[in-house]
Amino acid sequence: MPLTPTQKIWMDGKLVDWDDAKIHVLTHSLHYGLGVFEGIRAYPTSAGPGVFRLTPHIKRLFQGAHILGLEVPHDEKQLIEAVKEVVRESGLDACYIRPLVYLGYGEMGLNPIPCTVNVAVACWPWGAYLGDDGIANGIRLKVSSWARHDPRAIPTAAKGTGMYVNSSLAKVEAVRAGYDEALLLTTDGHVSEGTGENCFVVRRGRILTPPSSSVGALEGITADSIRTIAADLGYEVEEYPLRRTDLYMAEEVFLTGTAAEVVPVASVDDRIVGSGEPGPITRAVQEVFFKAVRGEVPEYKDWVEHVT
Numbered sequence: 087m088p089l090t091p092t093q094k095i096w097m098d099g100k101l102v103d104w105d106d107a108k109i110h111v112l113t114h115s116l117h118y119g120l121g122v123f124e125g126i127r128a129y130p131t132s133a134g135p136g137v138f139r140l141t142p143h144i145k146r147l148f149q150g151a152h153i154l155g156l157e158v159p160h161d162e163k164q165l166i167e168a169v170k171e172v173v174r175e176s177g178l179d180a181c182y183i184r185p186l187v188y189l190g191y192g193e194m195g196l197n198p199i200p201c202t203v204n205v206a207v208a209c210w211p212w213g214a215y216l217g218d219d220g221i222a223n224g225i226r227l228k229v230s231s232w233a234r235h236d237p238r239a240i241p242t243a244a245k246g247t248g249m250y251v252n253s254s255l256a257k258v259e260a261v262r263a264g265y266d267e268a269l270l271l272t273t274d275g276h277v278s279e280g281t282g283e284n285c286f287v288v289r290r291g292r293i294l295t296p297p298s299s300s301v302g303a304l305e306g307i308t309a310d311s312i313r314t315i316a317a318d319l320g321y322e323v324e325e326y327p328l329r330r331t332d333l334y335m336a337e338e339v340f341l342t343g344t345a346a347e348v349v350p351v352a353s354v355d356d357r358i359v360g361s362g363e364p365g366p367i368t369r370a371v372q373e374v375f376f377k378a379v380r381g382e383v384p385e386y387k388d389w390v391e392h393v394t
């Protein structure tokens with residue numbers, strides 16, 4: 087999706103003009119993929135732009151850096167402020183925010199220990215990641231021929247930059263075959279996650295989701311919000327080791343993520359899910375979610391962190 091520039095990007099403590107936010111071609115992370123990032127959204131609220139669950143996103147960024155052995159030269163508070171500053175400067179009330187921790191210029195070779203750690207925070211307007219029609223009517227999902235990373239090979243609990251080679255391979259395969267999104271299985275055939283989304287399945291009225299830790303899925307912050315919303319609506323969400331055929335037999339399937347938000351799945355591998363229309367549970371959680379992000383649900387007001 088093409089980028090629409092905004093005013094400023096925060097780089098290592100300073101705001102720089104969008105066009106000046108440049109790095110050297112010998113930047114370490116560009117070659118070896120060792121870095122960590124976040125995806126966060128701001129939504130319009132009655133009190134100006136509100137960043138959805140900003141603190142948990144920044145905490146996960148630091149956790150990921152810790153897992154990958156990267157020492158971030160700022161603290162959580164500074165990066166929370168950096169996000170707010172970038173959103174304020176943009177003048178936007180809805181945007182996608184991308185903090186990035188990467189290894190900078192000055193060293194080469196696989197040992198990252200001597201490298202400098204740099205941090206950038208950018209934001210830009212980003213519409214529905216899987217399309218407005220996807221959110222309204224559901225997407226076509228394809229189980230990928232690529233397996234999800236084995237957590238013994240790469241730490242899937244970190245949102246590491248280089249790990250997204252796996253997601254991009256799956257995404258390209260699905261899109262070229264005419265689908266909207268790919269769903270990755272573990273090497274032993276359990277449902278893991280989408281290329282950038284967690285997966286939920288409704289079977290016999292129960293909401294099931296794979297246990298993140300054992301299937302190499304990211305512990306999604308949107309998924310966490312959906313679990314709370316579902317529980318408050320009276321649905322129990324159970325962690326369950328789902329198989330591919332559980333997707334085929336499901337009454338409803340939906341994906342969650344910051345970029346994707348909450349997206350119904352209309353079909354999996356060309357098999358219609360339920361009636362083919364977004365199901366009642368998907369609709370119910372979607373409705374509350376889109377109100378919550380705008381600060382319109384009193385119980386979830388704390389999820390919205392204002393920038394002024």
Ligand code: PPE
Pocket residue numbers: 124125126253279280281282283284303304305306307308309342343344345346
């Ligand atoms: N799994 C993966 C692999 C993933 O990348 C994301 C977020 C999630 C699950 C959901 O996590 P959360 O956003 O906390 O609910 N993917 C981000 C990057 C997408 C991109 O295209 O870039 C995102 O949604 O911002």
